[in-house]
Amino acid sequence: MEDRELIKSYIYLNAVVPQLEEIVAFDSEAQRLVKGWDCSIQMHVSGGPAVCLTFQNGKCEAKLETVARPSVAMWFPSPATVNKMFEKKGFVLPVIWRGIWRLGSIRKFNKLTQIMEKYLKPTQAMLQDRKLFEFHTRLQLMVAAYALKAVGEHDPKVTGIVQKTVNGVMEIRVMPDGPAVHVLKQNGTITPAKGPAENPMVSMQIQGIDLTYDMLTGKVDFLEALGLCRIQLHGMIGMAENMAVVLERIEKYVEV
């Protein structure tokens, strides 16, 4: 029996939250907020995922694990509590067991998550702006790659598929010079990373950012796009086929 709440919490903490790296790099308000900030904020679910965000030198770096001595540590007693917080379903108060006196940092962090939400769920007007559209699509791509880990490692419906999938790197690259992500699949684990891969086992190349947006929002028939060469697979196609099954499971949990 799959633990829906647990998998969702992995998606939120290990796929969505790490994209604050992107937000801080892109958004001027976020940059203003983190300027001069030297702080690490950790979120941890009991028996579930953890993420630690380090803000330093105007940048944000995410680690998908707990670290020693974070500035602020938030603990959620169950996956459901963290999910409620992200889905804004009722009042959730995590246990702040470290750094509770750093209220300013917590406020800043809340503000950053609000900025991120704006980009993850943009209005139609925002999408008319080409720059925002491209950034939103880039963000979606990153979330999808990181969610591959969340779902592929924890959803019992696909963990068997991941186990049987050949080891190696799958790259997803927007052509000709768009964003790229890749995931390293090693036995039962999936490790996401940003940027192109040097020697991928399989590379999925998507013709343009518009097509990428359509693909990530379910507007594209994948097989049709492959046949018409709008999406190309180079390398171990079987690996991409299996990972596509994992990707499709993501939407069963959460709209990202």
Next chain:
Amino acid sequence: MGSFKLDKSLEWFARACKVIPGGIIGHKHPAFTVPGSYPYFAERGDGCRYWDPDGNEYIDWMCGFGPMILGYNNPVVDAAAAEMKKNGDGMSHPGTVSIAFAETLVKTIKGADWCVYGKNGADVTTWCTRVAREYTGRKKVLMVNGAYHGAQAWCTPGHGGLIEEDRTHVHCFDWNNLDSFTQLVEQYKGQIACVIMTPYHHVVYADQMLPAPGWWDSIQRICRQEGIVIISDDVRAAFRLDLAGSHVYFNYDPDMVCFSKAIANTYPLSAAVGKNAFKKMAGEVLFTGTFFSCMEPMAAAIATINELKRLNAVEYMMRIGKLLWDGLIERGKAHGFEIVMSGPYTIPFMRFGNEVNFLRKQLFSAESAKRGVVFHPHHNWFISCAHTEDDVKESLKVADEAFAIVKQKFGS
């Protein structure tokens, strides 16, 4: 010879996508090859060649994924089928040709005492497992990891539309790994109805594996000892290794054997044969389908089998296959590549020795297809009686050009 245009193929594909999910269903979808380099549709075939909607001509080393063994449009087979078709088909009773067909198969296949007929390989592989369950009163089915026995829920390599219970009683072991097999036999002692295996291991994206010395002997010994029924899935390999069945080629003695693909030289037909001990149960396990008893494919099958015997087909195909096999290794070597060929000469699989991700093979295959030679990048190929030495020479000439392009892009 130059790069072919595929404009019409692509136009047809775009049109197909409007009414057919994905445009083309299953393993013939362009995504399984290199889209944009291979034809998407075939308009007509003759001998070992076919033509696409753009008028491009191809030497087909895939033989329609196996069914073509005497050549497309084979006059002998087509005449027998046409003669039968004259009388009408699909009537409310089977034709007497079904008896002639069963007699032909029983006479041809070693160890066969009876025969049933269906349409596709999965019809018979699935049914044989049910006969084995009925015969033994046991639930478990053993199969080899990665083996293909059809797209039914119990064995499909696909992922959609399945529930956990579909595979509850299906367990997998590794080819040529006796420990892996005996472990399952011990774990499910007294519960295993059958083991279903292909005569040798032919998977996609990987070298084919012949049985290791003693492999079939051991499987057979353990199965006899434990009362496990042996089903030989000869759907892909049959009639290309030994006309009496691939179990003769590899020297084992299955209880039931499944056939399809080459059995009727592209006419839709499958069959299972078995030993007398299973005949009663075979009659009790429902096996039926509206088109199972159509007469035209059976007439084609009888003509195909007789023609294969007359032509001493296996020996011929082995010779042609070896020419292609050796030629590719030699041409590859000339360009600095180590070419690895695996499987039997009549059902070869090729890859570049220095890679695991098929990038070179994909480019090689794509460039060959653009020059009129269909080598599949990920699947084994098939040799037919319609392929000639000249076809091999022409294909090797194209391969030479394709190797040069691969070298240019990747180095040796």
